[in-house]
Amino acid sequence: MTKEEYLRKVALANEWMRAYYEKDEPLASDEEYDALIRELRAFESQNENDISPNSPTQKIAPTIQSEFKKITHLSRMWSMEDVFDEEELRAWAKRAKCENNFFIEPKFDGASLNLLYENGKLISGATRGDGEVGEDITLNVFEIDNIPKTISYKEKIEIRGEVVILKDDFEKINEKRAQLNQSLFANPRNAASGSLRQLDTRITKERNLKFYPWGVGENSLNFKKHSEVMNFIRELGFLKDDFVKLCKDLDEVLLSYKELLSLRDQKPMMMDGMVVRVDDLALCKELGYTVKFPKFMVAFKFPALEKTTRLIGVNLQVGRSGVITPVAVLEPVNLDGVVVKSATLHNFDEIERLDVKINDFVSVIRSGDVIPKITKVFKERRDGLEFDILRPKFCPTCQSELLDEGTLIKCQNIDCTDRLLNSIIHFVSKKCLNIDGLGENIVELLYKNKKISTIENIFSLKYEDFEDLEGFKEKKINNILNAIENARECELFRFITALGIEHIGEVAAKKLSSSFGLDWHKQNFESYANLEGFGEQMAASLCEFTRVNESRICEFYHILKLKVERLEIKSDSSILGKTFVITGTLSKPRDHFKTLIEKLGGKVSGSVSKKTDFVLFGEEAGSKLNKAKELGVKCINESDFQELIK
Numbered sequence: 001m002t003k004e005e006y007l008r009k010v011a012l013a014n015e016w017m018r019a020y021y022e023k024d025e026p027l028a029s030d031e032e033y034d035a036l037i038r039e040l041r042a043f044e045s046q047n048e049n050d051i052s053p054n055s056p057t058q059k060i061a062p063t064i065q066s067e068f069k070k071i072t073h074l075s076r077m078w079s080m081e082d083v084f085d086e087e088e089l090r091a092w093a094k095r096a097k098c099e100n101n102f103f104i105e106p107k108f109d110g111a112s113l114n115l116l117y118e119n120g121k122l123i124s125g126a127t128r129g130d131g132e133v134g135e136d137i138t139l140n141v142f143e144i145d146n147i148p149k150t151i152s153y154k155e156k157i158e159i160r161g162e163v164v165i166l167k168d169d170f171e172k173i174n175e176k177r178a179q180l181n182q183s184l185f186a187n188p189r190n191a192a193s194g195s196l197r198q199l200d201t202r203i204t205k206e207r208n209l210k211f212y213p214w215g216v217g218e219n220s221l222n223f224k225k226h227s228e229v230m231n232f233i234r235e236l237g238f239l240k241d242d243f244v245k246l247c248k249d250l251d252e253v254l255l256s257y258k259e260l261l262s263l264r265d266q267k268p269m270m271m272d273g274m275v276v277r278v279d280d281l282a283l284c285k286e287l288g289y290t291v292k293f294p295k296f297m298v299a300f301k302f303p304a305l306e307k308t309t310r311l312i313g314v315n316l317q318v319g320r321s322g323v324i325t326p327v328a329v330l331e332p333v334n335l336d337g338v339v340v341k342s343a344t345l346h347n348f349d350e351i352e353r354l355d356v357k358i359n360d361f362v363s364v365i366r367s368g369d370v371i372p373k374i375t376k377v378f379k380e381r382r383d384g385l386e387f388d389i390l391r392p393k394f395c396p397t398c399q400s401e402l403l404d405e406g407t408l409i410k411c412q413n414i415d416c417t418d419r420l421l422n423s424i425i426h427f428v429s430k431k432c433l434n435i436d437g438l439g440e441n442i443v444e445l446l447y448k449n450k451k452i453s454t455i456e457n458i459f460s461l462k463y464e465d466f467e468d469l470e471g472f473k474e475k476k477i478n479n480i481l482n483a484i485e486n487a488r489e490c491e492l493f494r495f496i497t498a499l500g501i502e503h504i505g506e507v508a509a510k511k512l513s514s515s516f517g518l519d520w521h522k523q524n525f526e527s528y529a530n531l532e533g534f535g536e537q538m539a540a541s542l543c544e545f546t547r548v549n550e551s552r553i554c555e556f557y558h559i560l561k562l563k564v565e566r567l568e569i570k571s572d573s574s575i576l577g578k579t580f581v582i583t584g585t586l587s588k589p590r591d592h593f594k595t596l597i598e599k600l601g602g603k604v605s606g607s608v609s610k611k612t613d614f615v616l617f618g619e620e621a622g623s624k625l626n627k628a629k630e631l632g633v634k635c636i637n638e639s640d641f642q643e644l645i646k
């Protein structure tokens with residue numbers, strides 16, 4: 001790299017930094033930014049005299065320009081060095097002259113916040129800014145429930161930590177923004193930062209932000225270990241994550257890293273790595289800082305879940321109801337071990353809203369098991385080779401003319417092969433008949449080879465049907481046939497779900513099954529509409545479906561041995577008729593508790609109101625728990641719950 005190239009890249013990195021920290025709207029993915037920084041570092045290590053004072057390697061962030069007042073931190077805030085593998089971690093530990101006693105905790109991907117307390121009162125809250133001066137966001141901080149406004153410790157102290165947004169909330173915020181035609185947040189970190197840096201504090205309040213402390217600035221504490229400091233701070237009434245520990249050596253650190261990484265999808269907030277630091281404060285002091293970060297800690301990064309790639313085409317999929325879903329074809333990119341080649345675009349309104357074109361650079365994010373999504377289109381990078389994604393006029397499968405309803409475009413041909421195929425795939429899927437071994441690919445293969453053309457055909461499949469198909473040996477064929485045989489005996493609600501009736505999902509199917517049993521399809525409009533949680537639309541859809549499909553349903557009754565799961569409600573059940581709201585992370589999935597409550601005659605609702613009898617809460621419980629407390633609703637934890645249902 002020549003010096004000119006270097007300076008150009010410094011300028012580009014500064015532009016990216018500003019967009020990221022000042023506007024919360026990145027112009028590049030972190031991965032690209034990090035690669036650019038590595039290039040700058042490589043040049044700088046060879047050309048020490050040419051290092052530009054403007055280089056992002058020499059500062060934490062540019063001085064932020066915004067409408068917020070500024071606050072000078074009492075003690076400086078820092079960035080953090082990254083390590084990406086064992087070798088880099090060991091090299092750091094060696095430089096830090098530390099072999100034992102490492103303090104580790106998750107590195108949540110959020111926004112830094114510096115809180116100042118004096119005489120036990122919260123005085124101010126500020127963003128990190130350039131490390132010395134941050135933005136005064138005190139008013140917003142007062143809107144965050146889980147930040148104590150008073151603490152029992154009276155000395156002056158700066159408490160620092162990460163403000164995060166939960167993955168679920170992130171999705172919800174972006175959905176809402178999409179509806180309002182606002183730009184989406186590229187990731188939960190930008191969303192957290194954007195939610196904190198709000199001139200309208202009501203928005204901050206709405207966003208359900210969480211604050212997790214990770215350190216202190218100015219203070220007069222007298223501890224010898226960072227772990228002691230943090231114990232003390234966390235006891236003052238802040239949220240605590242349960243993955244915070246001391247490791248006796250680096251081997252233990254590495255094990256913990258693996259463990260934390262395996263929890264990544266389960267955690268309600270995004271993590272981008274694990275923080276490893278020297279616990280001994282005397283050694284920390286001795287090690288000191290570079291211009292940018294402490295030498296006594298590192299971020300042991302996780303593989304990226306968000307990357308930039310190019311949209312190279314759009315495939316159209318015809319769903320079982322005929323709706324055409326556009327799917328983005330991407331230049332393949334590896335997101336934490338998963339090669340992502342496509343992302344859903346939901347519908348044609350979404351394409352317009354994103355204003356995405358073929359050949360655009362886009363940011364793709366994968367969080368948890370969620371299907372990869374395009375969160376950002378880098379329009380600034382267009383070079384004229386992009387072209388529009390057109391609304392289709394004809395079905396890509398059956399070529400019949402499509403019905404364009406605006407948001408949705410539909411194929412109306414009920415014999416359209418893709419519609420049929422997808423309804424079979426749906427019928428055998430996990431939530432429906434759950435036929436093991438009969439995955440999408442096999443169904444497709446059977447369908448394309450004309451072994452099945454309707455759902456009913458599945459149950460007359462024979463050994464010979466598979467013999468001439470490639471890749472099917474005796475054992476595999478028998479397994480599939482057995483699975484089909486076993487699936488005949490199935491719960492009624494699964495069958496109702498499997499029929500794919502418009503507006504009738506699993507929950508409604510359960511209600512139909514428990515209310516009417518096998519006669520669920522013989523009811524009239526009123527009795528459907530009177531069911532709890534049912535509306536007119538659902539009732540109408542049921543009437544229409546059962547009218548048209550009466551004989552087909554009866555045919556299925558001969559093929560399947562349906563079980564009606566009656567709720568065995570004990571009349572002495574202590575929770576009979578009581579309404580529960582479940583919030584936070586419990587030891588088992590929420591569904592487990594929900595089923596249990598329902599079996600015992602209780603009800604589970606999604607939101608807290610005066611009518612709620614109990615709020616069952618777990619870790620990280622947030623706004624619902626607070627609301628329950630405000631309303632005086634009884635809040636119980638898991639062991640109280642076990643006690644209650646004994």
Ligand SMILES: NC(=O)c1ccc[n+]([C@@H]2O[C@H](COP(=O)([O-])OP(=O)(O)OC[C@H]3O[C@@H](n4cnc5c(N)ncnc54)[C@H](O)[C@@H]3O)[C@@H](O)[C@H]2O)c1
Binds near residue numbers: 026078
């Ligand atoms: N996409 C872009 O254009 C762009 C631009 C600038 C920066 N970035 C990204 O920002 C990151 C660099 O930013 P940075 O310098 O703010 O560093 P960083 O955010 O990676 O690490 C430092 C920060 O980590 C946070 N943190 C979380 N958990 C912590 C814990 N347990 N202990 C201590 N600190 C904890 C703190 O807020 C601290 O300020 C990189 O990931 C980079 O890719 C991206």
Ligand SMILES: [Zn+2]
Binds near residue numbers: 318411413
């Ligand atoms: Zn069609």
